[in-house]
Amino acid sequence: MNHKFQVDIEKCIKCGLCTVDCPTGAIVKDENNVPIMKNPLNCMKCQHCFAICPQGAISIMGKNPDESNEIRNVNPDDVLNLIQSRRSVRHFKHDNVSKEIIEKLKNMLNYSPTGKNSHALHFSFVENVDVMDDLRKKVNAKLATLFNKKPFEFLGKKINKFDKHKDAILNGEDVIFRNAPHMVVVSAPVNSPCPQQDGVIALSYFELYANSLGLGTLWCGYAQAILKMFPSFCEYLRIPEGYMPVYVMLFGNSAINYKRTIQPNPYQFITIEKQELEKDIWKNIKRTFWNFIR
Ligand SMILES: Cc1cc2nc3c(=O)[nH]c(=O)nc-3n(C[C@H](O)[C@H](O)[C@H](O)COP(=O)(O)O)c2cc1C
Structure with a gap:
């Protein structure tokens, strides 16, 4: 080497x-x-x-x-404000983001960290709103055929995920891609040390940087579900053999502006004190199994 x-x-x-x-x-x-x-x-x-x-x-x-670029100080208040003000955007302008901005986003992605520095992520971009329009039509048509089969089943299991949107989907509404003009799908080698984490970190960076560039984004669990249901969709997106699609993010110019940050309820934060570490921490056997069950 x-x-x-x-x-x-x-x-x-x-x-x-x-x-x-x-x-x-x-x-x-x-x-x-x-x-x-x-x-x-x-x-x-x-x-x-x-x-x-x-x-x-x-x-x-x-x-x-x-x-290389010089390393500059950033204003932490600005970073915090960016984090606080990002929202899931579900109303996009139906126009293309400029090539320059998409290039900036792609260049930034190269800096996203990966476990053991495997650095083998793959990104499928839909950069043209016409391609996105074609895609949403195809996905809606495919979903509509599944609704016609009763009951709506996939691999022997009843699928409820899209059931509640049945009427909207049959009406041609884009419940899945929210009429977004663009999409990025991150995938990672299945045998890389941390494929899920690497992909999600990359999209987290993508979201914040895109917002700083004035764009809106949406983590898209529905599109991810479609990828899992229809492996041919992975082929269409040219996800390489041996790679798993990790997640999907929609992006584009937002059609709406938010006026203030939200006020989230606090998560649970605990502080581990020294005396707790002095306990025999390996003794609490009954928890170990359940900790890893979803
Ligand atoms: C992993 C993940 C998947 C999501 N999938 C979807 C989706 O498929 N469609 C959608 O409209 N919103 C989706 N969302 C957006 C969440 O509903 C949203 O993050 C949550 O309501 C909080 O709102 P905020 O992001 O504006 O703070 C997703 C969010 C995350 C983090």
Whole structure:
């Protein structure tokens, strides 16, 4: 495995930060205190060595430190306001988001973290509202055929998910995609360490960045259900073999504006005190099983 780990000896001040911060011990100092890639099989390609070097002396996988972005401080109040003000948008303008904005969103997605830095996510974008219109027609028509079969069954189970929308769907209303002009489907290799988490993190980043760019988004469980019900939909979206669709997000210019943040009820927050840790924490056997049952 060649990571093309290179140190510019002229610039390196032998501070050792890259070796200390390497999460897997792949990089160590040689006898002259110069960092070397000692254990390449351990390297996750996370680029911490590259990012931490105060001198820009390290290159890995052919990356040039001069082409990285500087790290700026962000205003935490603005970040919090972005989080507080995002809403699920179900009324979109029927027009295309500009190519430039979609490119920005795609470029941002490359920074989304993945377990063990597997970095193998796949994104299927519907970037044209006409394609989306075609898709919603096809999905509605397919759902309508299922309603005609009585009872509405899938793999021997009665499906209730769309039952309550039967009339609307038969009327041609887009209950599934909410007339959104765009959609992104994230998928991950089934055998990657954290496929579900990786995909959901990526879409969480997507949602916030899209909102900061003035767009509206919607996590779309219904579209996800359609993907599971109809594997041919995965083919249509060109989800690669060996990948699982993780989730679907609709996006576009919002047709509505919210005037204030909501006021959510607080979740449960507990603080673990030190004396609790001093208990024999492995004794509480009856909980262990149930903790993992859904
Ligand atoms: C995982 C997930 C799936 C969702 N699926 C749908 C969906 O299929 N259709 C829909 O209209 N809303 C969907 N929603 C939106 C939720 O109903 C919404 O997040 C919730 O009502 C809170 O409103 P807010 O997002 O505006 O704060 C989904 C949300 C999440 C987090």
